[in-house]
Structure formats: structure tokens, C-alpha cells
Amino acid sequence: MNRFLLWFHQTGSPANFDRYAARWAPWAFATAFVALAVGIYGALFSVPPDVNQGENFRILYIHVPSAWMSLFIFIAMAIQAVIALVWRIKICEILAMSCAPIGAAFTVITLATGSIWGKPTWGTWWSWDARLTSELVMLFLYIGVIGLNSAIEDRRAAARAACFLAIIGLVNVPIVHYAVDWWNTLHQGETIRLLGPSKMDSSMMWPLIATVIGTKAWFVGSLLQRARATNLEHEANKDWARSAYGATQ
Amino acid sequence: MNSPASDPAPLLECRGLCFSRNEEPIFGPLDFTLAAGTAIQVLGGNGAGKTTLLRVLAGLLPASQGEVHFQGRSVDQQHLVQGTAFLGHLPGHKADLSALENLQFTAALHASALAPEAALTDVGLAGFEQQQARRLSAGQNKRLALARLRLSAAPLWLLDEPYANLDRDGIALVNRQIGDHVNAGGAVLLTTHGAYAPPPVPMHTLELRA
Amino acid sequence: MSAPGLLAAGRAQIQRDLRLVWRRRGDALQPVLFAVMVIALFPLALGGEHEQLARIAPGVLWVAILLAGLLTLDVLFRSDVDDGSLEQLLLSPAPLAWLIAMRVLVHWAVTALPLLLLTPVFAELLFLPGRLLTPLMLSLALGTPLLSLIGAMVAALTVGIRRSGILLAVLALPLYVPVLVFGAGAVVAADQGLSSWIGAIYLLAAGLVLALVLAPLAAATALRIALS
Numbered sequence: 001m002n003r004f005l006l007w008f009h010q011t012g013s014p015a016n017f018d019r020y021a022a023r024w025a026p027w028a029f030a031t032a033f034v035a036l037a038v039g040i041y042g043a044l045f046s047v048p049p050d051v052n053q054g055e056n057f058r059i060l061y062i063h064v065p066s067a068w069m070s071l072f073i074f075i076a077m078a079i080q081a082v083i084a085l086v087w088r089i090k091i092c093e094i095l096a097m098s099c100a101p102i103g104a105a106f107t108v109i110t111l112a113t114g115s116i117w118g119k120p121t122w123g124t125w126w127s128w129d130a131r132l133t134s135e136l137v138m139l140f141l142y143i144g145v146i147g148l149n150s151a152i153e154d155r156r157a158a159a160r161a162a163c164f165l166a167i168i169g170l171v172n173v174p175i176v177h178y179a180v181d182w183w184n185t186l187h188q189g190e191t192i193r194l195l196g197p198s199k200m201d202s203s204m205m206w207p208l209i210a211t212v213i214g215t216k217a218w219f220v221g222s223l224l225q226r227a228r229a230t231n232l233e234h235e236a237n238k239d240w241a242r243s244a245y246g247a248t249q
Numbered sequence: 250m251n252s253p254a255s256d257p258a259p260l261l262e263c264r265g266l267c268f269s270r271n272e273e274p275i276f277g278p279l280d281f282t283l284a285a286g287t288a289i290q291v292l293g294g295n296g297a298g299k300t301t302l303l304r305v306l307a308g309l310l311p312a313s314q315g316e317v318h319f320q321g322r323s324v325d326q327q328h329l330v331q332g333t334a335f336l337g338h339l340p341g342h343k344a345d346l347s348a349l350e351n352l353q354f355t356a357a358l359h360a361s362a363l364a365p366e367a368a369l370t371d372v373g374l375a376g377f378e379q380q381q382a383r384r385l386s387a388g389q390n391k392r393l394a395l396a397r398l399r400l401s402a403a404p405l406w407l408l409d410e411p412y413a414n415l416d417r418d419g420i421a422l423v424n425r426q427i428g429d430h431v432n433a434g435g436a437v438l439l440t441t442h443g444a445y446a447p448p449p450v451p452m453h454t455l456e457l458r459a
Numbered sequence: 460m461s462a463p464g465l466l467a468a469g470r471a472q473i474q475r476d477l478r479l480v481w482r483r484r485g486d487a488l489q490p491v492l493f494a495v496m497v498i499a500l501f502p503l504a505l506g507g508e509h510e511q512l513a514r515i516a517p518g519v520l521w522v523a524i525l526l527a528g529l530l531t532l533d534v535l536f537r538s539d540v541d542d543g544s545l546e547q548l549l550l551s552p553a554p555l556a557w558l559i560a561m562r563v564l565v566h567w568a569v570t571a572l573p574l575l576l577l578t579p580v581f582a583e584l585l586f587l588p589g590r591l592l593t594p595l596m597l598s599l600a601l602g603t604p605l606l607s608l609i610g611a612m613v614a615a616l617t618v619g620i621r622r623s624g625i626l627l628a629v630l631a632l633p634l635y636v637p638v639l640v641f642g643a644g645a646v647v648a649a650d651q652g653l654s655s656w657i658g659a660i661y662l663l664a665a666g667l668v669l670a671l672v673l674a675p676l677a678a679a680t681a682l683r684i685a686l687s
Contacts, residue, residue, distance in 0.1 A: 088311075137633045144630040151620045152685070155271050160684045161616050165630065168612065168677070172634050179640040182659070186648050234272055309546060310687050335550055339543025345482040346475070357471030358551040360463035397547075 012091040014231050015240040021228035028221030035214030042207030050204075056120045061207050063113035065215040066106045067131070070138060071173070073103035073219060077145070078170040081163030091231070093159035096166060097149050098226035102219055104142035110135050130181040137176045141169035155234060259284045259318075260405055260436045261306070266315035268298070268305055275301045276457050278315060285404065288427065288437040288450045293457035299440035300338070302457065303407045306438065307335040319405075334403035336411060340390050341397065344383035348374055348393055351382060352400060361400040368396040373422060387414040395426050406430060408439040424448035468553035469561045476565040490527040490570045491577065497523040498581055509586050516585035517595060517646035521639060523581070524574050524599060525606060529628055529635075531570045532610040535562065536618045536682070545618070549683065556675040559682075563611045563675070571603035594649040594656055601663040602642040608667075608674035609634050615681035638666070 043061035050057040080096035083089060114132055115125045126132070145162045152158035235241045259282040267277030276298035283289050291299050304310045306317070308329035317324055319332055342351040352365035369375060372392040382390060391414055398406055411423050427437050427448040437450070463471075480487055501519050502512055539545035548558055578599060582592055613631045617623040641659045648656035 137636055140629065140633040144626075144633065147626050147629060148616065151617070151623065151626055154687075157619075157684060157687050160687075161681070164677075164681055164684060165613075165616060169633065172637070175637045176633070176640075179637040179644075183640050183644045186644055186651065186653070237272060307550060309549060331552060333550070335546065337543055337546060339541075339546070341543040341547045343475070343479060343538075343544055344542060345479055350475070350478060354471050354475045355547075355551075358463060358468055358553050360467065360552075 012089055014091065014235045014238070015244070017091050017231055018228055018241075018244070021224040021231075025221050025224040025228065028217050028224065032214050032217035032221055035210050035217060037214075039207045039210030039214055042210060047204045047207060056117060059113050059117045061211050063110060063117055064208065065211045066110040066113060067135065068212065069215045069219060070103055070107040070110050070135065072216075073099050073106060074138060074141070074166075074170055074173065077103060077166050081166045084163050085160060085167075090156070091227070093156065093163065094227050094230045094234070095223065096163050097145075097159050098223055098230060100142050100145045100149070100162070100166075101226070102222050104139060104146065106215070106219075107135055107139040107142060111139065128180070128184075130177050130184060133180045134173060134177040138169075138173055141166075141172065145169065260320060261438070262318040263306075264316045264318075266302075266305070266317065267313045268301055268310065269313045270301075277313075279455070279457075281453075281455055283405070283436050283438060283453075285434050285436050286431055286451070288431055288439065288448065288452045289455050290447065290452055291438065291440040291455045291457060292442075293440075297457040299457055300409050303335070303409045303438070303440060304337070307333050307407050309335070332403055333405045333407055334398045334401040336394050336398055336406070336408045338409060338413075340382070341394055342382055342390075345381065347379050347381050348385065349378035351393065352396055355397045355400045359401045361402060363400055363402070365396075365400065368399050369393075371399065372396045372426070373418075388416060388419045391415055391419065392422065395423065399426070399430075404435045406435060406437045406439075408437060410441060411439055412441060412445045420445055463553055465554070465557055469557060472553075472558050472561040473565055476562055480565065480569050487569050487573075490531050491573050493530055494523045494527040494574055494581070497526060498584055501585070513586040513588060516582065516587040517591065517650070518643045519585060520578065520581055520587070520595065521599070521602075521643040521646075524571070524578075524603065525635060525639060527574060528571055528603065528606050528610065529631060531566070532614045532631065533624055533627055535566055535611060535614045540618055540686075545682070545686070549686065555679040555682065559611065559615075559678045560671070560675040563607050563678075566611075567604050567607040571607060575599055575603060588650070591646055591650055594646045594660070597660050598642040598645045598663060601660065601667050602638050605638050605663065605667045605670050606635060608670040609638070612674050612678045612681060615678040616685055618682060618685045638663070641666075 039061060043058050047058070049055050077096050077099035080092045080099065084092035084096055111132065114135070118127055119125050145166050148165055149158050149162035152161055232241060232245075261283040263282075264280050265278040267279075268275045269277075279302070281289065291302060293299050301310065305312050306329065317329065319329060342355075346354075348369060349365055352368055355361070356363070356365045356368075366378065369378060372395050374389060374392055374396065377385065377389065382393065385393065391411070395411075406427070408427075411427075412420050415423065424446065425448075427439070428450055431437055431448075431450040437448075498519060501515065505511060505515075536545060539548070549555060551558075575596070578596055579592060582595065587595065610631055613627060613634065617627050617630065620626065641662050645656045645659035645663070648659060
């Protein structure tokens, strides 16, 4: 085995990962807390009301980062999944599986905040436009990955099967987006489009940057925490875990 | 028949073979060789990992650690399937099809030189060709599975508890089949509890402890 | 061990699967019955008004056939896992992906093809305009094999799980969405007189070609993962 692969395997060893995660997760959470606090304060109080939407647009400062994160986490999960399947690295299996619940949570937040934004803006709680429908399909994919992972008894086979599903799912997401987009052009009357942040004046941008950073940091902290817990659960009988955490025998 | 010492390479060689499931070690590390013309008997109590070892050697499960060399070449899980035939706990054929139909399928998949009818006769199931497999007794199903092994023409046979569910005639039949196969240059690795008469071939023992 | 030619192995697999279906030929009617029931539920719920049913007909027909196919997905590999013949397939010298492709072909022929042939009858039940029958049959002819292939991948992933019925549906449906959208959408586009309806058909055809190549390979990999 060449030296790079050896270094990679050693860095990804369960004991090293545990130390790494224990060290960096608190920092990630602290960054997330600060950034989100700054962003939410700015979104709620500092930024003036929008010309067209009034106060309603403020929820976009949560909705947009959540939407980006839901997609970003899916991609991250799929990348981890590829590494786990091709090189059979156990810590990547754990990382990929830990991404799924976090991604699902962000997707739910996206859908909920999208609904809350939509009610005063469109008059309905829901719209079957391409963006929201893709988010819904993504939620089902996340739930599928979580479900498959928990349905198989052998932990490693379960993770590998769910990783495989995640990769297929990632290919599916843009296809669904394109399909629903096309389908919306067929049904006249669907002139609703989700306004993007690019229409925002630059002076109103900074809370968005803060919440984007905050959600990313939250994801990193959450991922490290979950992966660390799963890792310890799997390795509970190993010597390194017992000595590091003070088992009596 | 070549003696093992003059064979170019042993049929099967395992070094440091380990398997664990959910972080629980099942067996290993194991080091052993199996030469053509010999057999290995894997002994061990319940839960010692005999079935798992056989499934790893058949290529159904990936080994956690260690190397397997088949006919001198290092092989991974995918390539082990080329030279092995596996007899597990499950019948391995369809209950809804007749004995002959099942063997015809196997013969077609393995491009077998042996005719399915001849294989049936060799295992003592002549006359049962049109019988649906679900109507065969447990012992007859085992004989059908043995016929399937012969059709595959694989050099290495992996037999998991081949004597289970068999009467004395059946046990004698299994031993005869193993004897024929080994004496023709093949090799057999079988698991057993150990209470049965051994086949008439050079036999080594591998013991697994739980 | 010699490897058989692809044709010989394929023929043997198809022969075996057709024989197995014939032994249990009563079960083969179930998808058709289920589709008819689903279709019948809509007029019962919405009223038998001609105009209204004609408007929803393409979507309802597509959904009914999709759901009927979903029901039969579980049995694709289930019995082979239970009696150990799937292991033997994994261990045979013929390429597993090819054998799976043959299996899916027989499955489609037995479950979806009857539905396809009965579509004109179903269309009459929902008063589908005659000019939409061709787009509908085209979209179903391309879409149902696509659904079978995607479904085979998902069935392969869940093969080791007991009572995997609803999980199978949850996993398969997000992957079915694009096929449904383009399939039913093609008929709706044709209804509106848009020339783009044939574009959706072409997309389905392209998806089918991709799936014909990739899905059996993916299902073979998934089977190996799920059985380990």
C-alpha cells in the first residue's frame, strides 16, 4: 500500500476520528451559533422591509440557506457514499449515513419556511413548482436512505446499500427538477416563481451571508457529533474506546 | 494422479483470512492450503463460523482481512466464483420446477459437458425427472443439489453440512461423489459436526473455535 | 468451468422464469385486477361525468399501471432468496447483470404487457379521447419497461429485508417521478395540441436506452451488496 493510502487509512481510523470530532465539533457549533444569531438579528431588525413583499421576505433568510444546504448535504452524502463503496472506508460509510438525517431536517425546514413564505405571497400554503416539488422528492429520498440503513441488520451492509441508493438518488434530483419544470410549462396558469436572492439589493445581502455560514457550520458540527456517536457505538468493544473512555475492566 | 508435492501451486491458499460482522469477529486469522486431489474437513461447534468461512470462500461475502489465492493467483471476491461450486443450507433450486428442469437450467448456465439426465442417474434420482422439487424428500433434494454440483465442473467444491438430512445410503452417496471428484483432480472443503464416516480421500482437518 | 454464450444463458434464464410463472399462473392476473380496481375507484369517487373523467384519464391510467407494477416488484427476487437459487445465480459463470436483464424482461412481459394491451379498454372506461390513445400507448410502451428496470434496482437493494413492502414503495416512488411526469405529461401535451409531446416521448426513449444498459448492472451490484 503506498504511503498516501496509508496516511488516509490512518487518519480515517476510528480512534483518530473520535479525537478529531471531539475537538472540532464544539468550535463548529460555536461558529454556527454566532453566525446564525448575527444573521437572524440582521434579518429581523436591521434590514428594511422589501419594496414588493413587505415584511414577508424576511423568512427567506432562513429558507434560502436551508434549501442550499438540503442540496449541498445530498451531494456531500453522495460523495462520501462513492468513497465508501469504492475504497470500502468504514468512516466514510458512517459519515454518509450521518448526513442523511441532517439533510432531511434541512429539507423539512425548507419546505416549512417555503410554505410560510408562500401563504401571504401566493395565497396558498403550497405550490407544485419545480423548486418545491424537487425538495419534496429529495425529502423522500432522504427518508428512503435513512429507512434502508435502519432496515438491514448488518451495519456495514446496511450502510453500503443506503450509500448506493444515495448515489442513484443524487442522479434523480436534477432529472426531477427538469421534469417538473417542463410539466409546469404545460399547465398554463402556473406563473408562480420563487424569487431568488439575486433580486435582493446588496445592502440587504449581509444577513444572508451570515445565515449561510451559520447553517454550514451547523451542518459540520452536527455531522461530526452524529458520526462520532455512531462510531463509538460500533467500536464500543474495542480496546481504544474502552481505555479512552475509562471502562473499568 | 499427481502427489501434492509435485503440483505447481495449491488449488486454494488462504493467509490471515478474517471475517467480522458488526465489529464481532466471526473467525480468523486463518492460514491453510488445499491442494488438488485432497479434501479439508472444517470442524467446529455451532456458531464457530464454519458456514461464514465457506460463504467467504465461495465469494458470497467479502473477507474483512487476509488474502485468498486460487490456483496460484490472488483473487478477490468477484473472481472466486469462477472456480468454485457451493452447496449451502438452502436447496439452491426452485421448488416449482421438476428435478430435470432445475438441472437443465444449471447445465445451460455452466455450459456443462455432462447431460442433466446422466447427472440425475449418478445421484440415484433416475425416475424422478418429472417430479417437482417440492415433492422430493429432504434427502432427495440434497441429492439433486449434488447433481447440480457435478454439472458445474468446478474444481473446488465447498460443501456446508453435506451430510445433514441424509440416511446411511445418502451419506454413502455423498462420500462416493466426493471420492470421485477428488480422485479426478478436484478438491473439496466441507464443514461438518464430525460425527459422520469420512470420505475415502486424503483428508486434513481445520478446526474453528468460537 | 466454461462460460456459456450470452444467448444460451439468456435463453435458459427466460425459459426458467416463464416456466415458473406458468406454474403459478393464477398469480399473473393480479396486476391486471389491481389496475382495473384503481381505475374503477375514480369514477366512483368523482362521479361518472364524461368531461371530467376524460380530463383526468391520462394521469389516472398512468398512476394505476404504475401502482400495479409496484405491487409485483417484491416478488422479483423474493422466492430466489428464500430457496437459495439467488446465491447460485451469483455463483454462476454467466454475467449476473445479463441474467437480471432477462429476469426483468420476463417480469415486464408478464405484468406490464397485459396492462399495455388492455389500455384501449381502460381508456374507454375513462372516456379518453381517441386521438390521445396513440400518445398514451407510446408513453406506456416506453415507460413501463423503464419502471420495471428502475424497480429491479430498488428490489435488489431490499432483497435481504423481511417485510420490505412499504419500504420498497418509498424507495421506488421518488425514482418513478420523472417517468410519470414525462409519460403522463406527453399525453397532456398532445391534448393541448403542443408539438412538444413527441419530445417527452423521445426523452422516455432515451431514459429507457440508458436504463437498459445501466439498471441491470446497478441491480447486480445492489444484489451483491444486499446479500453480503
